[in-house]
Amino acid sequence: xxxxxxxxxxxxxxxxxxxxxxxxxxxxxxxxxxxxxxxxxxxxxxxxxxxxxxxxxxxxxxxxxxxxxxxxxxxxxxxxxxxxxxxxxxxxxxxxxxxxxxxxxxxxxxxxxxxxxxxxxxxxxxxxxxxxxxxxxxxxxxxxxxxxxxxxxxxxxxxxxxxxxxxxxxxxxxxxxxxxxxxxxxxxxxxxxxxxxxxxxxxxxxxxxxxxxxxxxxxxxxxxxxxxxxxxxxxxxxxxxxxxxxxxxxxxxxxxxxxxxxxxxxxxxxxxxxxxxxxxxxxxxxxxxxxxxxxxxxxxxxxxxxxxxxxxxxxxxxxxxxxxxxxxxxxxxxxxxxxxxxxxxxxxxxxxxxxxxxxxxxxxxxxxxxxxxxxxxxxxxxxxxxxxxxxxxxxxxxxxxxxxxxxxxxxxxxxxxxxxxxxxxxxxxxxxxxxxxxxxxxxxxxxxxxxxxxxxxxxxxxxxxxxxxxxxxxxxxxxxxxxxxxxxxxxxxxxxxxxxxxxxxxxxxxxxxxxxxxxxxxxxxxxxxxxxxxxx
Numbered sequence: 001x002x003x004x005x006x007x008x009x010x011x012x013x014x015x016x017x018x019x020x021x022x023x024x025x026x027x028x029x030x031x032x033x034x035x036x037x038x039x040x041x042x043x044x045x046x047x048x049x050x051x052x053x054x055x056x057x058x059x060x061x062x063x064x065x066x067x068x069x070x071x072x073x074x075x076x077x078x079x080x081x082x083x084x085x086x087x088x089x090x091x092x093x094x095x096x097x098x099x100x101x102x103x104x105x106x107x108x109x110x111x112x113x114x115x116x117x118x119x120x121x122x123x124x125x126x127x128x129x130x131x132x133x134x135x136x137x138x139x140x141x142x143x144x145x146x147x148x149x150x151x152x153x154x155x156x157x158x159x160x161x162x163x164x165x166x167x168x169x170x171x172x173x174x175x176x177x178x179x180x181x182x183x184x185x186x187x188x189x190x191x192x193x194x195x196x197x198x199x200x201x202x203x204x205x206x207x208x209x210x211x212x213x214x215x216x217x218x219x220x221x222x223x224x225x226x227x228x229x230x231x232x233x234x235x236x237x238x239x240x241x242x243x244x245x246x247x248x249x250x251x252x253x254x255x256x257x258x259x260x261x262x263x264x265x266x267x268x269x270x271x272x273x274x275x276x277x278x279x280x281x282x283x284x285x286x287x288x289x290x291x292x293x294x295x296x297x298x299x300x301x302x303x304x305x306x307x308x309x310x311x312x313x314x315x316x317x318x319x320x321x322x323x324x325x326x327x328x329x330x331x332x333x334x335x336x337x338x339x340x341x342x343x344x345x346x347x348x349x350x351x352x353x354x355x356x357x358x359x360x361x362x363x364x365x366x367x368x369x370x371x372x373x374x375x376x377x378x379x380x381x382x383x384x385x386x387x388x389x390x391x392x393x394x395x396x397x398x399x400x401x402x403x404x405x406x407x408x409x410x411x412x413x414x415x416x417x418x419x420x421x422x423x424x425x426x427x428x429x430x431x432x433x434x435x436x437x438x439x440x441x442x443x444x445x446x447x448x449x450x451x452x453x454x455x456x457x458x459x460x461x462x463x464x465x466x467x468x469x470x471x472x473x474x475x476x477x478x479x480x481x482x483x484x485x486x487x488x489x490x491x492x493x494x495x496x497x498x499x500x501x502x503x504x505x506x507x508x509x510x511x512x513x514x515x516x517x518x519x520x521x522x523x524x525x526x527x528x529x530x531x532x533x534x535x536x
Contacts, residue, residue, distance in 0.1 A: 006296055008037035016071040031056045042259025044232050047085055047266045054081050079293055086289035087271035096217045099187040106207050107222035109195035112250035114143055116222055117192040118150030119284035124188055125156055132186035134177040135160035136170040139194035147192055154281055171209045178214055204241040219244040223260055226251050231260035235268050246273035253277045330424050332388040336380045339373055379416050382406040391417055
């Protein structure tokens with residue numbers, strides 16, 4: 001949704017980065033480009049004026065003029081002001097001291113209230129709550145049936161005593177739902193109300209009656225992010241008529257210009273609390289202004305990516321996979337399992353878009369096809385369990401059979417097997433070099449076990465008897481601690497001993513008594529006298 005705005009801002013900042021110092025003319029030209037970019041993104045004019053004035057005033061300060069990289073300072077200011085107009089800090093739900101907490105959804109027809117009710121209920125259920133959905137939209141045809149289907153998909157009960165489609169009293173349904181929730185120990189009640197094609201007195205009065213009947217702890221106004229500046233007018237009308245505590249943006253995955261997201265919070269004074277980014281019930285999360293600003297400016301969203309990954313991966317599975325990578329035991333079954341977990345995180349293009357700098361590679365990201373993962377999965381599933389466990393046995397005839405079974409060519413099977421071996425080798429090397437987190441302790445334990453079978457049977461397996469894990473550059477020259485002997489074969493220094501002085505009772509050997517073998521040939525005894533000690 002914000003691709004066009006991101007591209008325009010990126011081109012502005014690219015020009016800015018090429019300047020060593022910023023003059024007032026440079027700042028004015030930059031602000032003019034930013035103003036045009038925001039207006040083209042359908043941001044409301046009062047918000048644009050406030051934003052540009054704030055950035056311009058801060059950019060003329062002494063901190064920017066004296067900075068080593070003034071362009072980066074300006075980008076930082078733009079980021080901070082963008083976070084400000086998006087609402088500043090993340091706004092969380094307020095829960096009632098005495099359950100149930102009542103959440104009322106309001107908005108125009110077609111904004112996605114009913115679908116959002118299902119998403120919110122599923123999200124709350126995942127947070128450990130026991131929500132109840134209430135079908136109080138008795139105006140739109142099949143709205144009750146839609147909510148029941150969504151509730152079944154989310155695993156959340158739905159209170160729907162009336163059939164809807166123009167039949168029933170929504171105020172009475174909302175009142176009865178509160179009592180029903182108390183009896184069944186539901187701690188949160190989500191009330192789905194009716195909308196209209198436009199703001200009218202009848203709709204407003206019905207919403208006010210429901211509000212007065214259930215006394216909600218949170219009234220959430222649902223905004224279609226694709227509507228444009230009209231969303232701001234609608235939000236203001238609802239704020240004046242019914243009132244609301246927070247905003248929920250839907251359809252953020254659309255290709256519209258998305259100026260509503262940048263305008264509603266600033267003009268209404270009510271923060272954006274949640275955002276819906278897709279059609280599935282899982283495509284829903286808390287709205288973080290700083291993360292959204294970072295994505296708009298092409299800086300990625302690493303925190304959201306980490307949170308999504310943590311929700312898909314369990315700690316025990318990650319530890320086992322890390323162990324297999326370290327020891328080179330990763331199989332195609334493990335590879336398939338990891339790939340399916342990545343699929344759970346959503347479209348690959350969306351995941352790549354959360355990485356910093358990927359905004360400049362939109363064309364390459366557009367070529368990423370999730371169906372490629374499906375083809376890889378089909379190839380692996382066409383293998384026998386023995387072949388997945390040991391891909392080395394997959395010979396030519398087996399590859400033909402796998403290709404026929406998965407509907408691909410033999411070349412694609414060859415490519416997958418070759419890439420798997422290369423990836424396994426590379427991951428093992430990375431684990432050995434400390435490139436994978438959590439591998440250090442395993443390597444150290446492995447080194448100690450291996451050291452017990454070292455040369456000369458000495459502890460740790462290092463020549464010279466230095467225990468494994470100690471550095472070789474200890475005092476003494478060869479890694480031995482003081483007082484244990486070292487330093488070019490000489491005894492170690494004792495306390496109170498002068499440098500170069502031998503300990504008491506020790507003296508240098510008499511070199512004249514040493515007998516060396518003749519240089520004429522090996523194995524001949526050059527002297528019949530007693531042999532002296534062999535030179536070290």
